[in-house]
Amino acid sequence: MNTLSDYELDLRDKRKKHLTWAMDRLGRRKVKAFIVAEFLLSLFPLYFLVQIGGKLPPIFLWIFGTFLAYAYSMPPIRLKKRSWMQMIAIILVLSVFPMLFVFYTFAHEMSFLFIHFLSGQALTVYSVIIPTEIRDYFVDNSMGVETMTVRLGLVKASFLSIMLIIVGGILCGTAFFLALLYGHHPILSVFLFVIIVANFYVLRQYKRLHSLSKNYEATKNGSIAEEITDLAANNPKWITVVTQSLVLMSIILLVEKILL
Numbered sequence: 001m002n003t004l005s006d007y008e009l010d011l012r013d014k015r016k017k018h019l020t021w022a023m024d025r026l027g028r029r030k031v032k033a034f035i036v037a038e039f040l041l042s043l044f045p046l047y048f049l050v051q052i053g054g055k056l057p058p059i060f061l062w063i064f065g066t067f068l069a070y071a072y073s074m075p076p077i078r079l080k081k082r083s084w085m086q087m088i089a090i091i092l093v094l095s096v097f098p099m100l101f102v103f104y105t106f107a108h109e110m111s112f113l114f115i116h117f118l119s120g121q122a123l124t125v126y127s128v129i130i131p132t133e134i135r136d137y138f139v140d141n142s143m144g145v146e147t148m149t150v151r152l153g154l155v156k157a158s159f160l161s162i163m164l165i166i167v168g169g170i171l172c173g174t175a176f177f178l179a180l181l182y183g184h185h186p187i188l189s190v191f192l193f194v195i196i197v198a199n200f201y202v203l204r205q206y207k208r209l210h211s212l213s214k215n216y217e218a219t220k221n222g223s224i225a226e227e228i229t230d231l232a233a234n235n236p237k238w239i240t241v242v243t244q245s246l247v248l249m250s251i252i253l254l255v256e257k258i259l260l
Helices: 007-011 014-026 028-053 057-073 084-106 112-135 137-143 148-152 154-181 186-219 222-232 235-258
Strands: none
Touching: 007 014, 007 137, 014 028, 028 057, 028 084, 057 084, 084 112, 084 148, 112 137, 112 148, 112 154, 112 186, 112 222, 112 235, 137 148, 137 222, 148 154, 154 186, 154 235, 186 222, 186 235
């Protein structure tokens, strides 16, 4: 949906020529058909999960999540142009709703550690989204798309990403540490080193973005703007590094439960 609604924006970005090319080759009608088909297919696993668990919260989370996913990109609501609402929608759709959906589907009692981890994961998720907004900053700004990064400016946005990944990493790390510490195999907490290494690596890239952003704000140099965009374009790698470290720790925690 985002590619469909951002077609005109992507035409102006040479890094997204492959998206507009694919859209032209496939055709908008087929893309819309795929979106509808995907929506209908998602109803089947939802139905079976509800039948098995017999719980209503997953249904409401799915409804709200699907609505926000549509409203984020598509007019007339198009939340991605509304700064604060855009940020809240991203955190809810990419972090809070999926985690709560899994929780209410498979668990029964919400613990402090889960809320602790969810808070950290939500902050971490938005921290890795900000560089994507930085990559699109110059096009979005020229087209009047007020993402949170456009509203804050490059310097404040890049600094925010630094703070969020630090705080989010601490919250996630302490939640995993406490869960493993009071488990039957506390030695497994050594794997937390993976989160530290992953976040430290990405944090270094964020600091480079912040430094370049300050230089750009001071000089308005076009070559620095290009360097910012090129560096931020590596964000898919950073997202993979950060999120997979959390996935690995989740697997370690699951293994710890199995080894009871």
